[in-house]
Amino acid sequence: MSNAHDRIILPADKMPTQWYNPQPDLPTPLAPPLDPETHEPVTPDQLGVIFPTSLIEQEMSQDRWIPIPQPVLDAYRLWRPTPLIRARNLEKAIGAKCRIFYKDESVSPAGSHKPNTAVPQAYFNMTEGVKRLSTETGAGQWGTALSFACSQFGMDCTVYMVKVSYEMKPYRQILIRNYGSTVHPSPSELTRTGAEMLRRDPGCKGSLGLAISEAVEDAATHDDTKYTLGSVLNHVLVHQTIVGLETEQQLAEQGLKPDHLVGCVGGGSNFAGLVLPFLRRKLDGENIHFVASEPRACPSLTRGEYRYDYGDMARLTPLMKMHTLGHAFMPAPIHAGGLRYHGDAPILCNLMEEGLIDARSYFQTDCFDAARLFLQTQGFLPAPETSHAIKAAIDVAKEAGPDENVVFLYSGHGMLDLASYDAYLKGNLDNFELPQSDIDNALKECPQI
Numbered sequence: 001m002s003n004a005h006d007r008i009i010l011p012a013d014k015m016p017t018q019w020y021n022p023q024p025d026l027p028t029p030l031a032p033p034l035d036p037e038t039h040e041p042v043t044p045d046q047l048g049v050i051f052p053t054s055l056i057e058q059e060m061s062q063d064r065w066i067p068i069p070q071p072v073l074d075a076y077r078l079w080r081p082t083p084l085i086r087a088r089n090l091e092k093a094i095g096a097k098c099r100i101f102y103k104d105e106s107v108s109p110a111g112s113h114k115p116n117t118a119v120p121q122a123y124f125n126m127t128e129g130v131k132r133l134s135t136e137t138g139a140g141q142w143g144t145a146l147s148f149a150c151s152q153f154g155m156d157c158t159v160y161m162v163k164v165s166y167e168m169k170p171y172r173q174i175l176i177r178n179y180g181s182t183v184h185p186s187p188s189e190l191t192r193t194g195a196e197m198l199r200r201d202p203g204c205k206g207s208l209g210l211a212i213s214e215a216v217e218d219a220a221t222h223d224d225t226k227y228t229l230g231s232v233l234n235h236v237l238v239h240q241t242i243v244g245l246e247t248e249q250q251l252a253e254q255g256l257k258p259d260h261l262v263g264c265v266g267g268g269s270n271f272a273g274l275v276l277p278f279l280r281r282k283l284d285g286e287n288i289h290f291v292a293s294e295p296r297a298c299p300s301l302t303r304g305e306y307r308y309d310y311g312d313m314a315r316l317t318p319l320m321k322m323h324t325l326g327h328a329f330m331p332a333p334i335h336a337g338g339l340r341y342h343g344d345a346p347i348l349c350n351l352m353e354e355g356l357i358d359a360r361s362y363f364q365t366d367c368f369d370a371a372r373l374f375l376q377t378q379g380f381l382p383a384p385e386t387s388h389a390i391k392a393a394i395d396v397a398k399e400a401g402p403d404e405n406v407v408f409l410y411s412g413h414g415m416l417d418l419a420s421y422d423a424y425l426k427g428n429l430d431n432f433e434l435p436q437s438d439i440d441n442a443l444k445e446c447p448q449i
């Protein structure tokens with residue numbers, strides 16, 4: 001293969017026009033979401049308080065293929081299809097015998113994979129007459145993505161941003177406000193949940209779970225407002241499958257197939273978007289290794305318990321069956337803010353229980369080392385979240401055979417995360433190894449089902 005093929009670009013007319021929904025193909029059906037009070041399966045009517053009908057239908061759909069509406073395709077074309085790039089310099093630097101490719105989702109307006117679901121979520125809400133969307137954001141990428149999407153469809157947007165990220169990463173909230181959205185550091189005084197937390201702990205730096213509680217409360221208490229989630233839910237994972245579907249075509253164009261698919265996991269949406277389109281091939285016996293990478297400071301897949309838990313701290317969301325560290329778990333303030341979530345997507349956890357996913361966890365300094373190597377070889381600066389995928393891809397590539405293909409998902413760029421890289425260079429990054437007693441204590445608060 002010559003260098004001419006190092007950037008594999010899909011022609012615009014080859015962009016997928018349907019998302020893949022894995023639900024009909026799961027070896028065991030998903031455990032249903034449960035009402036947090038009665039513990040009965042939630043009804044579409046209950047979900048209708050915070051979500052539009054079309055997204056609830058997608059959440060529960062058993063259709064394998066879901067058409068992408070034309071206005072969503074038009075918005076996707078602002079940056080899609082995204083390139084698949086051969087990381088030849090990185091291969092050389094680590095002495096890999098295999099090929100390494102990365103699917104570059106950093107080229108989107110928000111700089112990450114998140115607009116892939118923000119755009120359809122804003123669009124489907126708009127078609128049902130919703131005027132404003134509320135949401136939470138960790139590192140700020142989801143808030144940026146949703147703000148971009150709302151600006152495309154003339155909608156208002158309110159973002160609750162985890163306070164530690166609001167303070168460590170001020171540039172994202174500036175970007176969010178420039179798109180035309182409103183952003184509040186969470187915990188805030190604007191919701192009952194936020195005010196209560198500030199009363200108990202005035203110095204609270206927040207968590208994704210807490211910010212979710214605030215955003216859900218905002219939507220539930222305003223008629224013109226619905227809630228959006230940037231990860232975890234089935235419909236979010238479905239929207240992200242455009243990533244894996246494009247990757248499949250791009251590799252096939254070169255006569256290649258993937259042997260290892262690698263991604264980082266916060267709530268699981270970018271990783272799922274890459275691997276799910278290959279699920280049927282794996283179940284049919286093709287040897288494709290799915291590798292999930294998460295922070296050792298927030299190890300939900302590798303050390304969490306598979307059980308029903310709330311999606312948020314205030315216990316407002318339905319109960320979901322997932323690998324969880326407990327909704328009361330407060331992760332250490334690592335720089336990969338987008339990976340600080342106590343649970344994981346139920347679809348991903350279902351596959352994990354089937355033994356279909358190899359999950360690994362890494363310290364943040366090792367991930368920053370990998371990110372810096374990527375910067376110095378391939379030239380681009382990855383997001384701290386993405387550095388977890390790079391670290392795992394390097395580990396996998398070092399063990400892979402000569403003709404194998406390692407494909408990792410480059411979930412976002414790090415150009416607004418320079419303060420984290422500064423702390424890294426100054427040796428100011430801490431590694432957090434979580435004592436089992438912390439996990440045990442947080443799990444005690446999970447509902448008994």
Ligand SMILES: *Cc1c(COP(=O)(O)O)cnc(C)c1O
Nearest residue numbers: 141231266267268269270338412
């Ligand atoms: C949000 C985010 C993640 C983690 O979220 P997932 O739902 O697990 O994909 C990873 N990388 C980047 C750049 C992000 O913005």
